[in-house]
Amino acid sequence: MSVKTLIKRIVGATSPLLMRKSMMTASEAEKLLNAYSPRPAGSCPAQNTMKPEVDLQIIVPAYNVERFIADCLESVVQQKTKYSFLATVVNDGATDRTGEIIEEYHTKYPELIEVITQENKGLSGARNTALSCLKGRYITFLDSDDLLEEGAVEHLMRCAEAEDADIVQGNWIEFVVGGGARNRLPFVSRPASLGARHFVHRCLRTSVSRKGTGLRIHRYPIFCMG
Numbered sequence: 001m002s003v004k005t006l007i008k009r010i011v012g013a014t015s016p017l018l019m020r021k022s023m024m025t026a027s028e029a030e031k032l033l034n035a036y037s038p039r040p041a042g043s044c045p046a047q048n049t050m051k052p053e054v055d056l057q058i059i060v061p062a063y064n065v066e067r068f069i070a071d072c073l074e075s076v077v078q079q080k081t082k083y084s085f086l087a088t089v090v091n092d093g094a095t096d097r098t099g100e101i102i103e104e105y106h107t108k109y110p111e112l113i114e115v116i117t118q119e120n121k122g123l124s125g126a127r128n129t130a131l132s133c134l135k136g137r138y139i140t141f142l143d144s145d146d147l148l149e150e151g152a153v154e155h156l157m158r159c160a161e162a163e164d165a166d167i168v169q170g171n172w173i174e175f176v177v178g179g180g181a182r183n184r185l186p187f188v189s190r191p192a193s194l195g196a197r198h199f200v201h202r203c204l205r206t207s208v209s210r211k212g213t214g215l216r217i218h219r220y221p222i223f224c225m226g
Helices: 003-022 026-036 069-077 098-108 122-131 152-163
Strands: 054-062 085-092 113-118 136-141 167-169 172-174 190-194 197-201 207-209 216-219
Touching (some): 069 085, 069 113
Parallel strands (some): 085 113, 172 207
Antiparallel strands (some): 167 216
16 A cells, blocks of 8 residues: 555544544634634725715827827717716827827817826826725726727616616627728626625627627726726
8 A cells, every 4th residue: 555545544534533523513603703803894995985076987098199089078968868978088108199189179178078197108008097086886998999889888887777787798880990890709797796785787789899809897896896
């Protein structure tokens, strides 16, 4: 008999005894854990609070996209919906006409578009800058070379409210820059769970994308759980 086999047999024979020795009731375990780490007073360590100003905040990082940014922002400001929304456009140190075009839209639609200008920090850095200035009950990310399909905000927010959803996932359509056929991609729809809240995964015809990235909205606390 090898040493490895012998050790396995010894552990297998003694493990029930070890388990019985270490077992305790649920109340005893809770008392021990509370003594080691007292229960926090709030629901999460960060204690984040925010008074939303709009129903949906659309975060748009923008860097050297002068070819696309006007179309992107036009698709945002033309949304017809009963829900309030705000596009937070982060000029991530663009060196072309991106910043100029963004400012033109901000001047024309000050109630729908706000601008943050910073040195280049990359896509994640631009998104994080906007996330530090949250104003919406729900948040979504829109790439600066993508478009919102007509009715996207209305469809996503209506679904979110109807299901009391933390997250709503949209479908997408791919197309080629300069023309070409649009291809609707296949999708599935399914419910799932997210912690104690209800998670809804609904695929809707909500975004038009040059890269095929579906649009997704998130309830505010999802980003701020500490």
